[in-house]
Amino acid sequence: xxxxxxxxxxxxxxxxxxxxxxxxxxxxxxxxxxxxxxxxxxxxxxxxxxxxxxxxxxxxxxxxxxxxxxxxxxxxxxxxxxxxxx
Numbered sequence: 001x002x003x004x005x006x007x008x009x010x011x012x013x014x015x016x017x018x019x020x021x022x023x024x025x026x027x028x029x030x031x032x033x034x035x036x037x038x039x040x041x042x043x044x045x046x047x048x049x050x051x052x053x054x055x056x057x058x059x060x061x062x063x064x065x066x067x068x069x070x071x072x073x074x075x076x077x078x079x080x081x082x083x084x085x086x
Contacts, residue, residue, distance in 0.1 A: 004030065008076045015069050023056055023064040027072060030079065046075055048082065 002010075007026050011018060027044045028034065031054065034042035046052040054075055059065040
């Protein structure tokens with residue numbers, strides 16, 4: 001499994017063409033299993049203080065929504081800054 005830096009770089013290079021299933025795999029790897037309430041959203045808790053969450057949802061054509069990919073990138077960067085490279 002690739003490290004967090006590699007995941008960040010891959011997401012940054014392909015923000016517009018990330019498959020939803022790829023984003024789910026990355027989020028589950030780094031944030032733990034999602035909360036699924038029978039809807040289309042996958043909700044991930046972030047490992048820092050407060051009540052931050054990442055919601056992702058399948059976009060058109062099976063791709064991830066770009067703004068949600070950017071949110072995941074920001075969360076991974078914050079995680080890397082706080083916990084070091086894994």
